[in-house]
Amino acid sequence: MKAIRLHEPIGNEPVGIxxxxxxxxxxxxxxxGDVLVKVHAAGITPTELNWPIWADRAGHKRDAIIPAQEFSGVVTALGFGTAGLAVGDEVYGLIMAYWDGAAAEYIAIEARDVAPKPTTLDWVHAATLPQAGLTSWQALFDHGxxxxxxxxxxxxxxxxxxSVAVQLARSAGAHVIGTGRSNVEARVLELGAERFVDLERERWEDAAGQVDxxxxxxxxxxxxxxxALVKPGGTLVTVMGPPPATRQDIRTMFFIRQPSSAQLVELARLVDTGQLRPPEIGAVYPLSEARRAFTAQANREVTGKVILQP
Ligand SMILES: NC(=O)c1ccc[n+]([C@@H]2O[C@H](COP(=O)([O-])OP(=O)(O)OC[C@H]3O[C@@H](n4cnc5c(N)ncnc54)[C@H](OP(=O)(O)O)[C@@H]3O)[C@@H](O)[C@H]2O)c1
Structure with missing residues (x-):
């Protein structure tokens, strides 16, 4: 098959794009227990080439890596004993970074890490949802x-x-304060936040107040x-790295999102019933132009998800 591959780093320096x-x-x-999926669309993340991906789960060195951990596509074969999915099923999913990803014509993945794709989304939009959806579901509900x-x-x-988090929190009946730069204020409020705090204003903490x-x-x-913004007994969850400090009277947590078929099923249900919109698309590139796609994303030439299509 055709694929995008990242080859062994020279020395220990990441080779990057x-x-x-x-x-x-x-x-x-x-x-x-696996399925083979013919990839129709694969989502890339700006930082993924710098993640610790040069060893597999057992610690064995990997010589070449296929990036892109989220995707949509069609099941074309089943592994020995795989149940619950059939050849021809339209699916979407997320694979962990220590396996080969979806920047390829085919991906083999554990069946428990994929789910039927939302029926109301095309391939490209379906490929934007697994990472954003699973990360925010797990942050808000499993950990938060x-x-x-x-x-x-x-x-x-x-x-x-x-943007997915705002919608999930709102539909769970929470009061949502969204933050960012002022250019996203209207969108964040439209997605369900009650308030928006511009992080480029001075002393934005005063505007944010105390939260659960x-x-x-x-x-x-x-x-x-x-x-300092977390109420005593509350929680801080981050997906960016271990917090620099903590407080005795709150919970703090850094985590890496995990695949979950059950949560993908629920996310698809929310999309198909009109309760959740997928992330915005920034650009779609043919698979062969992955280098250009990663470069555009890294240089912030595009805003929104960047998708590769074999
Ligand atoms: N641990 C995990 O499992 C996990 C899972 C998924 C994602 N992540 C990480 O989460 C991060 C976000 O992913 P994403 O796909 O949501 O990226 P994204 O679409 O680029 O969203 C990031 C948002 O944060 C805003 N922002 C960043 N720095 C800011 C600052 N200093 N002040 C105000 N706004 C700021 C950005 O605004 P501008 O575009 O204007 O900068 C953008 O709106 C990535 O670093 C990714 O690696 C981690």
Whole structure:
């Protein structure tokens, strides 16, 4: 098959975008419990080439890596004993970074990590949802234990992950305060936030106030300053890296999103019943132009999700 592959780093330096090659790669074989999916669209993330991906789960070194962890496509074969999905099913899913990803014509993935794609979305839009949806679902509900009537502050609410979080929190009956730069204010309010805080204004903490849950999708100084915004007994969840400090009277948590078929099913249901909009598309590139796609995303030439299509 054709695939985009990142080759072994020279020394221990990440090779980054320059190391991406469009080339022939071995066809993946679905192992026990897997499905083989013909990829129709694959989503890329700006930072993914810098993640710790040069070893597999068992610690074995990987020589070449196929990026893009979220995708939509059609099941073309089943591994030994795979149940619950059939050849011809239209699916979407998320694979962990230590497996080969979806910047390829085919991907082999555990059946429990995919689900039927939302029927109301095309391939491209369906491929924008797994990472943003799973990350925000797990942040708000699995780790943040967000409940109706509570107030959540979502940093980076205008981005892919944040825009889904705003909608999920709102439909769970929470009061939502979204943050970001002023250019996303209208969109964040339209998605369901009750208030928007411009992080480029001075002393934005005063405008944000005290909340039950901070969900941080920006990191750095914004994350550090947000510890003070959590009410005693509340929680701070971040997806950007371990918090620089903590407080004895709150919970703090950094996590990496996990695949989940059950949560993908629920996200698809919310989309198909009109309760959730997928992240906005920034640009769609043919698979062969992945290097250009990663470059445009890294240089912020496009706003919104960047999708590759084999
Ligand atoms: N741990 C995990 O499992 C996990 C999962 C998914 C994503 N992530 C990470 O989450 C991050 C966001 O992903 P995404 O796909 O949502 O990206 P995105 O679409 O670019 O969204 C990020 C949003 O945050 C805003 N922002 C960033 N820095 C800001 C600042 N200093 N002040 C105000 N606004 C700021 C951005 O605004 P501008 O565009 O104007 O800068 C943008 O609206 C990425 O770094 C990604 O690697 C982690």
């Amino acid at each position: 320059e190391g991406l090659v469009y080339e022939d790669a071995p066809d993946p074989t679905p192992a026990l 234990h967000l409940a109706a009537g509570q107030t959540v502050l979502i940093h980076g609410a205008g981005g892919a992950v944040g 849950l901070v969900y941080d999708i920006i990191g750095g100084d914004i994350l550090a300053r947000s510890l």
